[in-house]
Amino acid sequence: MEQSGYAQSLSRHYGRKGLGLAIVEGLRAAGKDRSAIQRDDLAPIDHFHIRGKEATLELARLAGLRRGIKVLDVGGGLGGPARTLAGEIGCQVTVLDLTEEYCRVGEDLTRRTGLGDRVVFCHGSALEMPFPDQTFDAVWTEHSSMNIEQKERLYDEIRRVLRAGGRLAMYEIMGGPNAPIHFPVPWARDAASSFLRPPQAIRALLSGKHFEEVAWVDVSTPALEWFRKRVAAARAAVAPPPLGLHLLLGEDFAPMFRNQVRNLEEGRIAVIMGVWDRPSHPSTSSVPSRVRRPADPRPRPSSDGPAGSPPSS
Numbered sequence: 001m002e003q004s005g006y007a008q009s010l011s012r013h014y015g016r017k018g019l020g021l022a023i024v025e026g027l028r029a030a031g032k033d034r035s036a037i038q039r040d041d042l043a044p045i046d047h048f049h050i051r052g053k054e055a056t057l058e059l060a061r062l063a064g065l066r067r068g069i070k071v072l073d074v075g076g077g078l079g080g081p082a083r084t085l086a087g088e089i090g091c092q093v094t095v096l097d098l099t100e101e102y103c104r105v106g107e108d109l110t111r112r113t114g115l116g117d118r119v120v121f122c123h124g125s126a127l128e129m130p131f132p133d134q135t136f137d138a139v140w141t142e143h144s145s146m147n148i149e150q151k152e153r154l155y156d157e158i159r160r161v162l163r164a165g166g167r168l169a170m171y172e173i174m175g176g177p178n179a180p181i182h183f184p185v186p187w188a189r190d191a192a193s194s195f196l197r198p199p200q201a202i203r204a205l206l207s208g209k210h211f212e213e214v215a216w217v218d219v220s221t222p223a224l225e226w227f228r229k230r231v232a233a234a235r236a237a238v239a240p241p242p243l244g245l246h247l248l249l250g251e252d253f254a255p256m257f258r259n260q261v262r263n264l265e266e267g268r269i270a271v272i273m274g275v276w277d278r279p280s281h282p283s284t285s286s287v288p289s290r291v292r293r294p295a296d297p298r299p300r301p302s303s304d305g306p307a308g309s310p311p312s313s
């Protein structure tokens with residue numbers, strides 16, 4: 001695939017030469033059996049978003065994802081969320097990502113964890129998805145829209161590849177009331193590749209594109225708690241752990257995390273989980289809307305998750 005300037009700058013930010021080897025070496029140093037890698041062995045590195053696997057499972061419950069459905073993970077990175085959806089729920093997941101190295105390493109980790117039949121990787125752009133219309137029951141995005149300026153086109157593409165009656169599950173960092181943000185942050189070293197819009201703008205954009213809201217939860221408070229704990233642990237540690245996001249982010253890792261504490265404390269960013277339906281008909285959804293307002297700090301367990309008709313296979 002030919003690399004556009006945008007793809008190149010993204011690769012410069014996310015790409016790491018020798019990442020696969022560094023992960024295998026980290027597993028060895030952590031005392032894990034490299035010949036039989038378990039999914040959770042990789043959790044410190046392959047969930048590249050706030051609150052890791054816990055947040056992935058929370059969003060899956062909120063979205064009511066079910067066994068056997070076809071899910072597209074847009075900007076799915078190394079595939080930790082995809083392997084979780086496949087391994088714990090039984091979804092068939094396609095990861096689409098513009099960082100070639102993540103796709104290559106992600107594919108290898110998927111094979112080593114025995115999930116090659118349920119998770120596939122596709123190197124490509126969220127703005128030009130290489131899939132026919134209405135291919136997927138659900139589209140999933142976790143912390144991947146921050147790098148994308150053309151959000152209209154992103155959500156047009158998501159809508160196009162989602163089947164009628166299908167579901168969008170998103171967990172994204174958005175703009176707070178007090179922009180600009182402090183850089184560097186985990187998705188960008190400067191403003192040239194960071195494109196945050198406020199939650200109300202994204203909500204209006206999705207409604208305008210005829211998505212129907214099922215849930216909208218502001219999870220900024222648990223995000224801030226998580227970053228505070230991580231920063232405190234990093235300060236107390238003599239050396240970084242063998243496996244962690246520092247392997248992906250390099251030396252900027254510590255200032256990036258400290259900046260996220262500041263960005264959240266100062267209301268410069270907001271962290272949102274949202275679930276939206278592409279109704280079968282523009283004016284009627286198959287799922288009743290159960291909207292929780294931003295004051296509600298985090299989604300409650302699955303008993304309170306969205307009822308109705310999640311996408312079926």
Ligand SMILES: C[S@@+](CC[C@H](N)C(=O)[O-])C[C@H]1O[C@@H](n2cnc3c(N)ncnc32)[C@H](O)[C@@H]1O
Pocket residue numbers: 010014046047048049074075076077078079080081096097098099102124125126127141142143144145147148186187
């Ligand atoms: C912070 S990482 C999150 C990875 C993954 N979603 C996770 O939670 O572990 C952001 C990912 O979005 C991908 N990305 C950013 N812009 C993209 C685009 N236009 N098309 C496809 N992937 C993109 C990056 O390559 C990167 O892997």
